[in-house]
Amino acid sequence: MVNELGQIDHLNLFSEALDNPPRDIDQILQDILRHFGHTHTIQEINDLNNLLAWVLYARRPLTLAEVNAAVGLESGHGPFLNIRDKIESEFSAYFSVTDVGRKNLKGKLEVTVLDNLVDSDRKDDRKRIQQESETLGDPEEALLRLTHSSITKFFRSAAKVDINTKGIALGVTADVANTRILKACLKLLCTKNRTEALGQFSDSDALLNYAANNVLGHLMKLQPDQMSIDEKTSVAQYLLQVFGDDEAIDRWLTSFESVPVFYSMVEVDQIWTLLSDENVKQNLTPEERALITNTEISKARKILGPLAKFMAREWLQSAVSKREVYEWFYALGYIEQLVSISLLITIHPKVYI
Numbered sequence: 001m002v003n004e005l006g007q008i009d010h011l012n013l014f015s016e017a018l019d020n021p022p023r024d025i026d027q028i029l030q031d032i033l034r035h036f037g038h039t040h041t042i043q044e045i046n047d048l049n050n051l052l053a054w055v056l057y058a059r060r061p062l063t064l065a066e067v068n069a070a071v072g073l074e075s076g077h078g079p080f081l082n083i084r085d086k087i088e089s090e091f092s093a094y095f096s097v098t099d100v101g102r103k104n105l106k107g108k109l110e111v112t113v114l115d116n117l118v119d120s121d122r123k124d125d126r127k128r129i130q131q132e133s134e135t136l137g138d139p140e141e142a143l144l145r146l147t148h149s150s151i152t153k154f155f156r157s158a159a160k161v162d163i164n165t166k167g168i169a170l171g172v173t174a175d176v177a178n179t180r181i182l183k184a185c186l187k188l189l190c191t192k193n194r195t196e197a198l199g200q201f202s203d204s205d206a207l208l209n210y211a212a213n214n215v216l217g218h219l220m221k222l223q224p225d226q227m228s229i230d231e232k233t234s235v236a237q238y239l240l241q242v243f244g245d246d247e248a249i250d251r252w253l254t255s256f257e258s259v260p261v262f263y264s265m266v267e268v269d270q271i272w273t274l275l276s277d278e279n280v281k282q283n284l285t286p287e288e289r290a291l292i293t294n295t296e297i298s299k300a301r302k303i304l305g306p307l308a309k310f311m312a313r314e315w316l317q318s319a320v321s322k323r324e325v326y327e328w329f330y331a332l333g334y335i336e337q338l339v340s341i342s343l344l345i346t347i348h349p350k351v352y353i
Helices: 002-006 011-019 025-037 042-057 063-075 083-090 120-133 149-159 174-190 195-198 204-221 229-244 246-252 267-273 286-293 299-317 324-337 343-347
Strands: 094-099 141-148 161-163 168-170
Touching: 025 042, 025 149, 042 063, 042 083, 042 141, 042 168, 063 083, 063 141, 063 174, 063 204, 083 094, 083 161, 083 229, 094 120, 141 149, 168 229, 174 204, 174 229, 174 246, 204 267, 229 246, 229 267, 229 286, 229 299, 229 324, 246 299, 267 299
Parallel strands: none
Antiparallel strands: 094 141, 161 168
């Protein structure tokens, strides 16, 4: 393919060739991955799989800081000391780093990236852009992406590449990646001492925004029937905490970017599917089992009741005008419809007198 590209002298034809790789590109990538697997350690293979899971299946593009925090959550060795150096030295065949300004990272992270420079006669231009990128080295202002659409397509559609000599595989399926991301988001929301959990080199707040705003999106993609009992139990325990523990709820709600409209019976039913699993219930605490098996309370009230009470208390007790408090009160009415109680009257009857 390299020889074919060298014979093309029109930009549109060059782009077309890149967008339509040869039919054997999958086999080429499999061979490259097998070589990677045989020449790198199991830890490096796991690092690549972690990076692939987040970059391929996150619900929006992630910054280097966010990805590094995610690696820190999942790795027993903590985050990378220098994730940019790690990507460029070990994984540059699969990932590219795009430096963008802080202004362009706001909102939905819709960024404009530099055009790829492929003409060998433009080395000076490439060198200049590389030098400018080095001055924008803040990992919170750089996005991590797959290097090309053909690589993205390969990793999304191809089966895992087995590294038989090490008993491990390269690649990650959508379901496995989604479960991994969901558990990481829940863990971050539930962890009281995030610095201790992630390691002293990680800025966990970089990922907290993503976790708060996307955890339910990943929850709705969960396939419980394809998960192990241990995985379902772990997710169920995190869900009970994030919906029932005041500190976890506070961390979650205050990290929303907008009005937190996230409470419908669709989400409740998905959560209940996990909590009501007989195998899961056997692994829960007696208190947790008692809550789930209580027939006098609806499943909506079991799940959303503590959340709604927290929101009501915050609104009633707040001494300052906080954006979150007003938005929570706006949301409270919808939750009350699901749990069939007036939480404001329950917590503070005089508010209606």
